[in-house]
Amino acid sequence: MSGEAVSGSEPRAVSWSPGAxxxxxxxxxxxxxxxxxxxxxxxxxxxxxxxxxxxxxxxxxxxxxRRPRIEVVDGQLAIKKLGRVLFVPRSEVVEVRALGSARWGVRQHMMRLEYTDERGREQLDVFTRLDLGTDPRDVVETLTRLGFGDRRGDT
The missing domain is CATH 4.10.860 (DNA Excision Repair, Uvrb; Chain A)
Incomplete structure (x- = not known):
């Protein structure tokens, strides 16, 4: 994870990407x-x-x-897809959650990201450690701290 500090305490840009x-x-x-x-x-x-x-x-x-894979820039979540970068405002992120699954005795952690795209359709992306370059639980914690995914009670 990388971040640039601005005059305030909140980082202006935070990004996660796999290593090269x-x-x-x-x-x-x-x-x-x-x-x-x-x-x-x-x-x-x-x-x-x-x-x-x-x-x-x-x-x-x-x-x-597709590097950086996910980036927070000026209060928006930038998700790098293969052909484009999708910008999702904080208010459109529905849920950010850590998931875990066990296969062959090994527990793998993932991050579930649910958001509404620019066309109003609900989208679901799942990221692993290979996608993010770090533990997905840490990314979930940082995104939650930055105010993403707080719409669970909104309907």
Whole structure:
């Protein structure tokens, strides 16, 4: 998380984004697989390594392009989607909540973000540690402290 302090006590900009190391490793692994597939000169090896690279490289590029993933700027929540940045005013954030799920004996924490978009439709986004670069519970705590998601009683 990063923040810039302004003359007041509330930060003007706070952002969360995944690190650049993991997407970089994904892209490098994809390139290594392509080189290995080309060196083997077997159609099956080329097909399998090419399919793996076809998943790894675009995934890494996508993660790098969507940085920062979530940002609070001047009282609005900026959510970076693949093709655009969606700005959500504080009053349109319905709920920010931490979720937890257990799979194979490992507990994973996520952040649930429910908001109303510019067309008036309710949206639900779920972010993991890989999306935010930090524990989602800390992000929920910070967003709640900044006044996002206080509309639970409003209907």
């Amino acid at each position: 190391v993991w997407p970089g490793l994904q892209m490098a692994a994809g390139l290594v697989l392509v080189v290995l597939g080309l060196q083997r000169q077997e159609p099956l090896a080329l097909l399998l390594t090419g399919l793996a690279a076809l998943f790894l490289i675009p995934s890494g590029v996508s993660q790098l392009l």
